[in-house]
Amino acid sequence: MSPISPHGSPPDVGVLLPAAGKGERAGDGAPKQFRFIAGVPMLLRAIRPFASHPRVRQVVVALPAKDASAPPDWLAAVVGDRLRLVAGGATRAASVRRALDALDPACALVLVHDAARPFVSAAEIDAVIAAVEQGTGALVAVPVSDTLKRSEDGRHVLATPSRAGLYRALTPQGFPRAMLAAAYATGGDALDATDDAGLVEAAGGTIVLVPGRTTNIKVTTPDDFALAEALARP
Ligand code: CTP
Ligand code: MG
Numbered sequence: 763m764s765p766i767s768p769h770g771s772p773p774d775v776g777v778l779l780p781a782a783g784k785g786e787r788a789g790d791g792a793p794k795q796f797r798f799i800a801g802v803p804m805l806l807r808a809i810r811p812f813a814s815h816p817r818v819r820q821v822v823v824a825l826p827a828k829d830a831s832a833p834p835d836w837l838a839a840v841v842g843d844r845l846r847l848v849a850g851g852a853t854r855a856a857s858v859r860r861a862l863d864a865l866d867p868a869c870a871l872v873l874v875h876d877a878a879r880p881f882v883s884a885a886e887i888d889a890v891i892a893a894v895e896q897g898t899g900a901l902v903a904v905p906v907s908d909t910l911k912r913s914e915d916g917r918h919v920l921a922t923p924s925r926a927g928l929y930r931a932l933t934p935q936g937f938p939r940a941m942l943a944a945a946y947a948t949g950g951d952a953l954d955a956t957d958d959a960g961l962v963e964a965a966g967g968t969i970v971l972v973p974g975r976t977t978n979i980k981v982t983t984p985d986d987f988a989l990a991e992a993l994a995r996p
Contacts (some may be wrong), residue, residue: 773819775891776869776939777812778861781805781877782824782850789984793826795877796834797987800994803836804981807880807994812873813845815887820866823877824850824857855955859946865939871895872942874958875934878981881993887934889972894936899967901935901959902974932974935959941967 785794795805805823812818820843825833827849833841841847848864850857858874865872871894875882886902893900906928912921935958937945942958945965955961959969981990 771817773817774868774870775815775817775819776865776872777818777821777934778858778865778872778874779805779808779812779821779823779877780850780854780857780861780874781808782826782857783854783878784826785878787982788987794981794987796829799880799981799987799990802994803834804880804990805877806836806840808875808877808882809840809845811882811884811887812875813840815884817891818844819869820844820846822846822848822861822864824848824861826850853955855946855961858958862943862946870939871936872939873934873936874942876980879933879978880981880990881975881978882934883975883978886972886974886978890934890936893970893972894938896970897938899935899937899941899959899962899969900972901957901969902932902978903929903971904932904974904976904978905929929971931957931959932978932980937962937967941965 781795788794791797797804799807809821812821825847830847830849833847846864848860851860873890890900890902906925910923910925911919912923913919941962945961948965963969977993979986979989981987
């Protein structure tokens with residue numbers, strides 16, 4: 763029998779953390795997921811809120827192949843039944859698929875979270891789980907707040923599209939496991955999808971928006987590391 767969590771529900775949530783990218787836009791140095799933010803590796807910051815969540819049964823991290831077989835000490839120290847490492851693939855979608863294939867079959871709900879988002883909150887995780895329990899896919903999202911401009915050459919403005927009804931897609935994104943597996947079965951690896959909800963939408967699945975925090979940033983560029991240092995300050 764599965765243990766019952768303090769929330770009263772069994773820990774039946776699986777978490778996939780794609781962390782197999784090269785971090786090319788982040789500039790020189792180690793791949794961004796291994797870099798430290800205020801003394802703590804970014805990947806560890808992304809893992810912790812899930813690993814400590816009472817509903818989470820298992821976390822599967824997709825890493826560059828050489829790191830999956832020889833992880834850094836701080837990661838090797840937390841590997842076990844509840845935290846597995848797998849080799850990722852050439853695209854984010856391929857990495858997510860490999861992590862999904864390795865996930866404990868007892869996980870009926872699946873969350874996918876970018877290793878490059880080190881500031882996810884327990885409230886965001888709770889809200890996505892609650893939405894997925896209604897049988898739909900769900901993602902953390904933030905309304906677009908800037909005015910938008912369209913340009914083809916990056917200099918001349920062609921149009922000012924309305925931002926009404928537009929949202930930025932963050933992670934975590936969550937799905938009933940069968941919904942995510944079906945979307946990946948229809949060729950997820952082939953697409954350079956940056957977003958799992960997009961694959962599920964293309965496969966006909968219903969997705970709902972869960973309000974997120976603008977501080978749940980994705981660390982992409984060197985500037986983002988400066989912002990992350992500031993956000994991590996106690
Ligand atoms: N990712 C992955 N496997 C890949 C590519 C990306 O697991 N083949 C992961 C990244 O490690 C990251 C997340 O997907 O946690 C979001 O991708 P992104 O922010 O684009 O990271 P990178 O691809 O590493 O960065 P860049 O595009 O600048 O090279
Ligand atoms: Mg990328």
